[in-house]
Amino acid sequence: SEELIRRSEKLTLVGQLAAGIAHEIRNPLTSLRGFMQLYLREDIDGSRKVRNDVMLAEIDRINGIVSELLVLAKPSREGYQLRDLVQIINHVTRLIEGQANLYNVQIKKELDTQLPLIRCQSGINQVFINILKNAIESMPNGGEAIITAKQMDGEIHIRIQDSGIGIPQEEIAKIGNPFFTTKETGTGLGLMVSMRIIQNHKGAMHIESEVGKGTIVEVVLPSAN
Ligand code: ADP
Numbered sequence: 001s002e003e004l005i006r007r008s009e010k011l012t013l014v015g016q017l018a019a020g021i022a023h024e025i026r027n028p029l030t031s032l033r034g035f036m037q038l039y040l041r042e043d044i045d046g047s048r049k050v051r052n053d054v055m056l057a058e059i060d061r062i063n064g065i066v067s068e069l070l071v072l073a074k075p076s077r078e079g080y081q082l083r084d085l086v087q088i089i090n091h092v093t094r095l096i097e098g099q100a101n102l103y104n105v106q107i108k109k110e111l112d113t114q115l116p117l118i119r120c121q122s123g124i125n126q127v128f129i130n131i132l133k134n135a136i137e138s139m140p141n142g143g144e145a146i147i148t149a150k151q152m153d154g155e156i157h158i159r160i161q162d163s164g165i166g167i168p169q170e171e172i173a174k175i176g177n178p179f180f181t182t183k184e185t186g187t188g189l190g191l192m193v194s195m196r197i198i199q200n201h202k203g204a205m206h207i208e209s210e211v212g213k214g215t216i217v218e219v220v221l222p223s224a225n
């Protein structure tokens with residue numbers, strides 16, 4: 001039956017996820033372990049500083065993977081709150097300002113002034129952080145990320161548009177699969193987690209993209225009133 005198929009799909013997904021996590025966490029740990037062993041010896045060639053930076057980067061990477069996964073574990077228990085989307089977006093853009101500056105990316109906001117409240121969990125912040133991060137990372141030579149938010153038929157449509165490298169059509173379907181990444185140091189978890197959170201909010205995500213031109217990620221959320 002349909003239900004059975006859905007269940008077995010879920011089980012496969014959980015297995016894939018577990019295998020992926022083990023793999024993803026083992027790699028940086030192996031690297032950390034090797035460098036730590038070297039660290040105990042003399043700093044003959046003065047490369048301790050380099051190794052130290054690698055160790056810190058690897059630790060940050062493990063932390064990043066684990067916090068992305070923790071967002072997944074949280075939603076079931078936490079309650080919903082009425083929140084103002086403009087405040088959420090302002091908070092998120094403040095958090096991500098540092099990375100945007102690093103990439104020479106300007107973040108522009110065009111948010112309707114009379115937006116209704118949304119009923120949401122704290123994880124909703126992570127959705128916009130993940131989408132904005134991707135937008136920024138798609139523009140290594142700088143550019144603009146434009147966030148718009150509009151009210152339409154009892155829903156709020158939030159769009160994050162970049163003028164970055166874009167996504168080939170055949171890859172769009174793979175987005176949101178656990179560990180699908182095209183980045184050297186990507187985790188491929190950001191949009192999987194984001195889609196889950198949006199699903200919990202009875203919303204939807206749409207991606208439109210053209211290679212070399214840019215990407216629009218649209219999040220649709222039901223309004224609370
Ligand atoms: P990660 O960012 O760690 O790779 P994500 O789940 O956030 O994982 O994204 C998965 C993949 O989707 C990225 O590796 C990239 O190929 C593609 N992608 C997502 N957003 C964008 C974007 N705005 N522009 C170009 N590619 C994107």
Ligand code: MG
Nearest residue numbers: 130133134190
């Ligand atoms: Mg990402």
